[in-house]
Amino acid sequence: MQLDQRRAGDVLIVIPLEDRLDARIATDFKEQMTELIASGHTKIVLDLSKVEFIDSSGLGAIVSGLKRMGGRGELVVCGLQETTMTLFRLTRMDRVFQVFENERQAVSVLGGNEKDAAT
Amino acid sequence: MQLDQRRAGDVLIVIPLEDRLDARIATDFKEQMTELIASGHTKIVLDLSKVEFIDSSGLGAIVSGLKRMGGRGELVVCGLQETTMTLFRLTRMDRVFQVFENERQAVSVLGGNEKDAAT
Amino acid sequence: MSERRITLAIASDLQNVPLVGQAIQRLCSLTSLSDIESHQIALCVVEAVNNAIIHAYDREAEHEVQVIFSHYSDKLTFQICDAGRAMDPNCLAPKAPSPFDFDPRCLERLPEGGLGLAIIRSTMDEVSYTTTCGKNILTLTRFFKSCRIDTTPLMG
Amino acid sequence: MSERRITLAIASDLQNVPLVGQAIQRLCSLTSLSDIESHQIALCVVEAVNNAIIHAYDREAEHEVQVIFSHYSDKLTFQICDAGRAMDPNCLAPKAPSPFDFDPRCLERLPEGGLGLAIIRSTMDEVSYTTTCGKNILTLTRFFKSCRIDTTPLMG
Numbered sequence: 249m250q251l252d253q254r255r256a257g258d259v260l261i262v263i264p265l266e267d268r269l270d271a272r273i274a275t276d277f278k279e280q281m282t283e284l285i286a287s288g289h290t291k292i293v294l295d296l297s298k299v300e301f302i303d304s305s306g307l308g309a310i311v312s313g314l315k316r317m318g319g320r321g322e323l324v325v326c327g328l329q330e331t332t333m334t335l336f337r338l339t340r341m342d343r344v345f346q347v348f349e350n351e352r353q354a355v356s357v358l359g360g361n362e363k364d365a366a367t
Numbered sequence: 368m369q370l371d372q373r374r375a376g377d378v379l380i381v382i383p384l385e386d387r388l389d390a391r392i393a394t395d396f397k398e399q400m401t402e403l404i405a406s407g408h409t410k411i412v413l414d415l416s417k418v419e420f421i422d423s424s425g426l427g428a429i430v431s432g433l434k435r436m437g438g439r440g441e442l443v444v445c446g447l448q449e450t451t452m453t454l455f456r457l458t459r460m461d462r463v464f465q466v467f468e469n470e471r472q473a474v475s476v477l478g479g480n481e482k483d484a485a486t
Numbered sequence: 487m488s489e490r491r492i493t494l495a496i497a498s499d500l501q502n503v504p505l506v507g508q509a510i511q512r513l514c515s516l517t518s519l520s521d522i523e524s525h526q527i528a529l530c531v532v533e534a535v536n537n538a539i540i541h542a543y544d545r546e547a548e549h550e551v552q553v554i555f556s557h558y559s560d561k562l563t564f565q566i567c568d569a570g571r572a573m574d575p576n577c578l579a580p581k582a583p584s585p586f587d588f589d590p591r592c593l594e595r596l597p598e599g600g601l602g603l604a605i606i607r608s609t610m611d612e613v614s615y616t617t618t619c620g621k622n623i624l625t626l627t628r629f630f631k632s633c634r635i636d637t638t639p640l641m642g
Numbered sequence: 643m644s645e646r647r648i649t650l651a652i653a654s655d656l657q658n659v660p661l662v663g664q665a666i667q668r669l670c671s672l673t674s675l676s677d678i679e680s681h682q683i684a685l686c687v688v689e690a691v692n693n694a695i696i697h698a699y700d701r702e703a704e705h706e707v708q709v710i711f712s713h714y715s716d717k718l719t720f721q722i723c724d725a726g727r728a729m730d731p732n733c734l735a736p737k738a739p740s741p742f743d744f745d746p747r748c749l750e751r752l753p754e755g756g757l758g759l760a761i762i763r764s765t766m767d768e769v770s771y772t773t774t775c776g777k778n779i780l781t782l783t784r785f786f787k788s789c790r791i792d793t794t795p796l797m798g
């Protein structure tokens with residue numbers, strides 16, 4: 249699967265370009281996130297604005313990323329569509345993740361360089 | 368199937384309330400149109416604005432109405448959605464029927480009372 | 487992308503046909519086709535399924551009609567399958583006169599039926615029909631983008 | 643309105659699952675359900691089909707998974723059918739602890755899997771599972787409007 253990446257100061261913005269984060273690609277997605285975290289990124293914004301559909305495997309891959317951070321950094325999400333927000337609420341993951349409306353807000357809270365983030 | 372009817376002077380406006388004019392209901396639709404024509408209406412505007420899908424049976428039923436008019440009156444159509452207009456064009460029925468954007472224009476050309484027609 | 491395929495099956499009752507039409511339209515809209523193209527293709531599949539119910543099964547319910555949707559990198563195919571009476575091959579003969587060639591001023595001669603196959607043939611790139619072991623399969627093909635082939639050859 | 647029914651069938655390859663998801667979502671949106679409800683229900687069907695492919699068929703392609711969509715006046719039902727390994731009935735036991743009952747502050751314990759059935763159970767009104775003659779059928783029911791029944795009874 250394709251993950252777009254962009255830097256805003258020390259914040260890494262990761263943008264999955266798939267419209268479905270599902271069981272087909274969850275393993276691949278999880279591995280790519282693991283690599284990014286292993287390579288030392290400690291402030292990651294996952295921009296889900298292009299994603300229309302997330303199933304439990306896709307969500308599991310996102311949770312896996314957060315766990316891998318191990319509290320040594322921050323992984324926040326932004327740009328959720330109404331459909332995917334419903335899944336975060338249903339599974340109560342909205343209490344686990346910091347959820348922002350857009351990249352700019354997420355980057356600003358993580359203390360990155362706002363002008364490199366899309367609104 | 369349900370056909371809404373309204374008068375604008377001597378023009379009868381007929382509005383199918385189905386979203387699909389297809390083989391399921393084509394016979395019923397044709398019979399209802401036949402009755403309206405048999406009962407003496409000679410200026411009929413068929414408002415297709417609620418119809419999203421017409422198949423060849425639905426189109427056949429409309430053509431059947433026009434033929435039953437036998438040139439003694441007028442049957443025009445209006446309010447076609449882009450999808451149903453494509454069907455009229457593909458089957459060249461756009462050369463057979465007078466096609467109007469909305470009820471008001473159709474009623475005005477047929478010489479009915481415009482103020483009773485929806486825009 | 488490798489082939490992806492889904493089979494839709496209904497009992498041969500016209501009430502079920504909108505389900506096929508809507509599902510096919512959504513499946514088409516997942517491809518590079520526009521909404522209008524998807525609608526036109528769904529119309530063709532609806533025409534073919536109606537024909538199977540009306541002509542192959544004489545409107546008897548409780549038979550089965552299948553539609554196999556296959557998504558290839560360069561095309562979509564739709565196979566409409568029934569186990570009823572086979573279609574007369576003349577109905578699909580390439581030289582059959584088009585029912586759209588009517589005189590718009592001649593009211594009595596306007597076609598009220600017999601438009602379904604013509605709609606299919608002018609929308610799809612390829613149309614073929616086979617009968618094997620009592621199973622009839624109408625195959626409709628639509629290529630993506632510039633690959634479109636005209637169904638009526640220039641010379642007979 | 644009398645019952646309307648369509649069967650969707652795919653080979654047990656995860657690549658085909660989006661086709662089922664999209665078709666089911668469109669079919670749901672023909673009813674009185676909202677777009678979000680239709681999306682949630684399509685998610686449940688996707689979860690069930692994924693489970694059939696992953697758990698019942700051990701990710702082997704070339705088996706078949708069927709989804710039977712039935713539209714009644716008061717409800718929709720979805721039957722997800724496979725012919726693979728049957729599910730342990732404990733997985734659907736009414737008293738099974740919900741995987742959503744986690745402590746959001748305890749990072750290591752957050753669930754990374756095992757959420758599919760819980761999503762299904764909290765979205766659908768009824769969930770049942772039967773195995774007959776080697777065929778497993780998971781039946782999901784969703785009632786329209788006020789007919790919604792809570793899946794967790796007040797008393798055990």
Ligand SMILES: Nc1ncnc2c1ncn2[C@@H]1O[C@H](COP(=O)(O)OP(=O)(O)O)[C@@H](O)[C@H]1O
Binds near residue numbers: 538571574600603
């Ligand atoms: N699936 C089919 N099985 C048998 N005969 C068919 C089938 N499809 C079409 N036909 C024949 O071809 C003719 C033309 O079909 P069509 O163009 O769809 O128009 P209509 O269905 O309105 O007659 C039909 O009248 C029928 O005789």
Ligand SMILES: Nc1ncnc2c1ncn2[C@@H]1O[C@H](COP(=O)(O)OP(=O)(O)O)[C@@H](O)[C@H]1O
Binds near residue numbers: 694698727730
């Ligand atoms: N269709 C099925 N066939 C066999 N076992 C199943 C099936 N669906 C679910 N299971 C069992 O139930 C467990 C929980 O399923 P689920 O909640 O969907 O989470 P996950 O699939 O992520 O494990 C699975 O791990 C599996 O053991």
